[in-house]
Structures are given as C-alpha cells and as structure tokens.
Amino acid sequence: MRELDIGEVVRRSGVPASTLRYYEQLGLLQVLGRRGLRRQYHEQVLERLALIGLGQSAGLSLQQIGAAMPQEAGLALDRTALLARADALQRQIRGLQRVEDRLRRAAACPHAEDARRCASSA
Structure with missing residues (x-):
C-alpha cells in the first residue's frame, strides 16, 4: 500500500x-x-x-x-444505482435529441411566416 x-x-x-x-x-x-x-x-x-x-x-x-x-x-x-443513473441519462439524451430534431426542422421550415404550419411539420 x-x-x-x-x-x-x-x-x-x-x-x-x-x-x-x-x-x-x-x-x-x-x-x-x-x-x-x-x-x-x-x-x-x-x-x-x-x-x-x-x-x-x-x-x-x-x-x-x-x-x-x-x-x-x-x-x-453500487452498480445498480450507477446503471439506473446511466439509464436516466440515456432517456434524457433521447428527449433532448427529439427537441433538437424539432428545432432543426422548424428552422428549416419554408413556412416561416406561419409558425403553426412549421410546428405541425416539426
């Protein structure tokens, strides 16, 4: 030691x-x-x-x-606690990726003057 x-x-x-x-x-x-x-x-x-x-x-x-x-x-x-936290982080990452995808689609939406049309296509 x-x-x-x-x-x-x-x-x-x-x-x-x-x-x-x-x-x-x-x-x-x-x-x-x-x-x-x-x-x-x-x-x-x-x-x-x-x-x-x-x-x-x-x-x-x-x-x-x-x-x-x-x-x-x-x-x-406590591997169970660590794995549970890793799973929670993975769920959070997936949720953030969905938000990112929606934001990118909204930014690329050709209907910029009509937010409702962009939101429905996102």
Whole structure:
C-alpha cells in the first residue's frame, strides 16, 4: 500500500486541498493519518476522486455518489444505482435529441411566416 500526502494528491488529481478536506467531511474520502501536519491518503484515493468526478459529470449529487461508493478504501460500487443513473441519462439524451430534431426542422421550415404550419411539420 502506497501512501500519498495531500500535496501529491492535489498535484496528481487536480482537486484542490480544500475540496479534499470537504470530501473527507462528507465521508467520501478517508485519511490514513498524518505525517506532521500533512494528511496521508491511500493511493486508491486517486481512483475514488476520478469516480467522484465522473459521478458529478453525470449529474449525481455528492450524497448520491457517497451512497454508491463504500466507505472503505476499496472501489466496490453500487452498480445498480450507477446503471439506473446511466439509464436516466440515456432517456434524457433521447428527449433532448427529439427537441433538437424539432428545432432543426422548424428552422428549416419554408413556412416561416406561419409558425403553426412549421410546428405541425416539426
């Protein structure tokens, strides 16, 4: 097991130290201890941070991310919750694609002076 101090975690992950401390308060990250004044993390913290970032980009709250990840250093995930979120995102994408198609058809509609005719053809 390799330990990383907070400075190395910041450098390698790009996540600010203040955010690491906040994630620690929320229980998303665990500190192994301290060496002097510097927090020490398990090397797997980098993988956890990547998963947190992925969850946030998928629109999950930090609480939802925390519920999907175990508290220990490992990375066993609540795959059911992640798949449910992926399915919800897929439905949202399909809905947005339908809206995009309608907007493009309306923009290309030759009946620009009659919005009702364009809307009915969209």
